[in-house]
Amino acid sequence: MRIFSIFLFIFFISCERNAITGRRQLNLFPEADLQKQALTEYRIFLNKNKVIPIGSSKQAEMVKRVGLRISDAITNYYNQKGIYNELVGYKWEFNLVNSKEINAWCMPGGKVVVYTGLLDVAKNEDALAVVLGHEIAHAVAHHGNERLSQSFIAKGIQVAGDAFTKNNKETNAVFNAVFMPGTQLGLLMPNSRNHELEADHFGIIFAAMAGYDPRESILFWNKMNSLNENKIPEWLATHPSNTKRIQKLNEFMDEAMTFYKPR
Ligand SMILES: [Zn+2]
Numbered sequence: 215m216r217i218f219s220i221f222l223f224i225f226f227i228s229c230e231r232n233a234i235t236g237r238r239q240l241n242l243f244p245e246a247d248l249q250k251q252a253l254t255e256y257r258i259f260l261n262k263n264k265v266i267p268i269g270s271s272k273q274a275e276m277v278k279r280v281g282l283r284i285s286d287a288i289t290n291y292y293n294q295k296g297i298y299n300e301l302v303g304y305k306w307e308f309n310l311v312n313s314k315e316i317n318a319w320c321m322p323g324g325k326v327v328v329y330t331g332l333l334d335v336a337k338n339e340d341a342l343a344v345v346l347g348h349e350i351a352h353a354v355a356h357h358g359n360e361r362l363s364q365s366f367i368a369k370g371i372q373v374a375g376d377a378f379t380k381n382n383k384e385t386n387a388v389f390n391a392v393f394m395p396g397t398q399l400g401l402l403m404p405n406s407r408n409h410e411l412e413a414d415h416f417g418i419i420f421a422a423m424a425g426y427d428p429r430e431s432i433l434f435w436n437k438m439n440s441l442n443e444n445k446i447p448e449w450l451a452t453h454p455s456n457t458k459r460i461q462k463l464n465e466f467m468d469e470a471m472t473f474y475k476p477r
Contacts, residue, residue: 232355239356242359242366251378252322256307266330273333281306282306284423287424308328309328310329315331316438318349320352326349341433344434347421350420351415352409355416357406357412361392407458417431418431422471424477425476427474
């Protein structure tokens with residue numbers, strides 16, 4: 215009974231309504247703590263992987279150009295809505311790393327990585343924009359915080375003080391699993407259908423605001439579907455999410471098109 219009331223208490227003090235999705239979330243971690251840890255892990259990741267320098271690669275330039283257009287559009291939108299607080303501490307960075315994985319992610323504070331493998335599927339700027347919009351939507355909708363909070367509760371890890379210190383291997387591993395999904399499964403196999411649909415919904419809106427065609431998302435996920443058939447293990451190919459995803463994207467499209475002004 216006591217444990218139950220403690221959980222209720224935690225739920226009560228930690229639940230907040232997300233400014234962009236309007237949905238109540240259990241977020242146990244201060245955004246500033248997550249941004250600090252994200253910066254540490256981002257630097258470690260960039261040191262360990264082959265970052266493609268801007269200036270030597272048209273692709274790296276494209277990643278930065280598309281990323282900055284989307285982050286500018288989001289910043290303007292949040293300013294107009296009077297919810298700029300939500301982006302405090304965001305210092306956007308967009309890096310392309312050399313890896314065959316079809317993957318991309320955005321950590322709290324706007325630390326983004328795109329893998330070259332993704333650009334083999336998302337070949338043009340609009341396609342890249344809908345993927346980046348999706349990853350950035352996960353970050354600004356605080357999906358990572360929510361998943362991290364759920365993981366800590368499920369594992370019985372205490373949330374107190376700075377959970378992510380240098381020597382705390384367990385909590386740091388949970389952090390990395392949530393924010394830097396290590397394989398293309400991060401893109402393909404959603405941990406939470408609800409989070410994926412929210413990221414798809416706001417991702418195409420953010421892409422459209424930045425002047426990219428949100429309809430490209432349908433083409434992108436169709437391509438991912440055909441990759442599924444050829445390259446992805448059978449157990450994953452049976453996962454219904456891509457078909458469902460395309461159906462939902464079609465439902466979101468009218469709204470996204472109202473934001474779309476071709477660049
Ligand atoms: Zn996602």
